[in-house]
Amino acid sequence: MAGIYIHIPFCIKKCAYCDFNSYPDIRDMSYSFGKAVISEIKNSPYKNKRIDTVYIGGGTPTCIDENILIDILAAVRESFDVADSAEITVECNPGTADFKKLLALRRAGIDRLSIGCQSADDMLLKKIGRIHTFEDFTNCFFDARRAGFENISVDLMFGLPGQTSGIWRDTLRKITEIGPEHISAYSLKIEEGTPFFEMKSRGKLSVPDDDANREMYDTAVELLNDRGYCRYEISNFSKAGFESLHNLIYWTLGEYIGFGAGAHSFAGGRRFSNPLGVSDYIEFVSSGGRAEDGAERESETDLMCEFMFLGLRLDRGVSEREFKKRFGKDMRGVFKKPLEKHLNVTRALETDGDNIKIRPEYTYVSNLIMSDFIL
Numbered sequence: 001m002a003g004i005y006i007h008i009p010f011c012i013k014k015c016a017y018c019d020f021n022s023y024p025d026i027r028d029m030s031y032s033f034g035k036a037v038i039s040e041i042k043n044s045p046y047k048n049k050r051i052d053t054v055y056i057g058g059g060t061p062t063c064i065d066e067n068i069l070i071d072i073l074a075a076v077r078e079s080f081d082v083a084d085s086a087e088i089t090v091e092c093n094p095g096t097a098d099f100k101k102l103l104a105l106r107r108a109g110i111d112r113l114s115i116g117c118q119s120a121d122d123m124l125l126k127k128i129g130r131i132h133t134f135e136d137f138t139n140c141f142f143d144a145r146r147a148g149f150e151n152i153s154v155d156l157m158f159g160l161p162g163q164t165s166g167i168w169r170d171t172l173r174k175i176t177e178i179g180p181e182h183i184s185a186y187s188l189k190i191e192e193g194t195p196f197f198e199m200k201s202r203g204k205l206s207v208p209d210d211d212a213n214r215e216m217y218d219t220a221v222e223l224l225n226d227r228g229y230c231r232y233e234i235s236n237f238s239k240a241g242f243e244s245l246h247n248l249i250y251w252t253l254g255e256y257i258g259f260g261a262g263a264h265s266f267a268g269g270r271r272f273s274n275p276l277g278v279s280d281y282i283e284f285v286s287s288g289g290r291a292e293d294g295a296e297r298e299s300e301t302d303l304m305c306e307f308m309f310l311g312l313r314l315d316r317g318v319s320e321r322e323f324k325k326r327f328g329k330d331m332r333g334v335f336k337k338p339l340e341k342h343l344n345v346t347r348a349l350e351t352d353g354d355n356i357k358i359r360p361e362y363t364y365v366s367n368l369i370m371s372d373f374i375l
């Protein structure tokens, strides 16, 4: 499978924890940005490639004129061989997409919506700098249903300042009652350069400790599982048949081509990315720049390591057969030491024949396990 990622770097306002490549207050640049993205797509050296997923992320794609997104999607279809059954996702924030906008996006062929809710608690939403209330989220969700979206994902966060396990449980309950097909649940990370980082350094931000975070994660796994959401990746849960195909491309080392400011690509064994800033990106594209120029092929060792630590994020783990098919080598030979350590000593890994995976009770320390697979 191969995918296309399009990065829309505009937001209404910056959230207090966010270090994504997104900019508030410059949405008037979105029209010239859209033209640059279309030009980048039309001049891509990967033109006509078979594409199984398209993901329009950000930023907040829905905070700009929907016609820009629709025109970008049309350019993708014109320039690539997009499968009829392709999963086409757009990220959306409550308060930036009304029924009319959602209907236009659905009619343009977007069949999956990923809505950032983060919490059902309005005080918490305000504290983390979100622009919406929980009611705005529910209105957006039901507008999306009315517009014909039958595959909706909801993003949630735990480990937020002032969030108790009761508040988290209440959010999980409310969201599962609404019934999206997919839920992502990420713990808050305090990233450098964000207002939260500043506040934390000055001792002005208190967040739940590691034990409380772990308890919230375990609550999510248990409660979501009870309500029919299966965990298929560390932070992702879905009803049967609604796993994110686009993200599965990332986790299984599939190819993806990125367009837009700061978008990353992995194609032809090379990784490359576009300039981050909106003006820099527009200038780069208009001067005929191409992110892939000069990008070097990754070494086989790097690719084998990535295969392991990305694949171990998945509940199903990594396939020994797939590894052999891809690299012509025996996984147990290449990763002898870490596999012996975690299969036989720590017993953090288990095997069910072809697949090797992290035991559920070790998921919370998966980063430590995965780091042993960097050669």
Ligand code: SF4
Pocket: 010, 011, 012, 013, 014, 015, 018, 019, 020, 022, 058, 059, 060, 093, 116
């Ligand atoms: S809406 Fe998303 S991308 Fe925009 S500032 Fe908030 S977290 Fe960042």
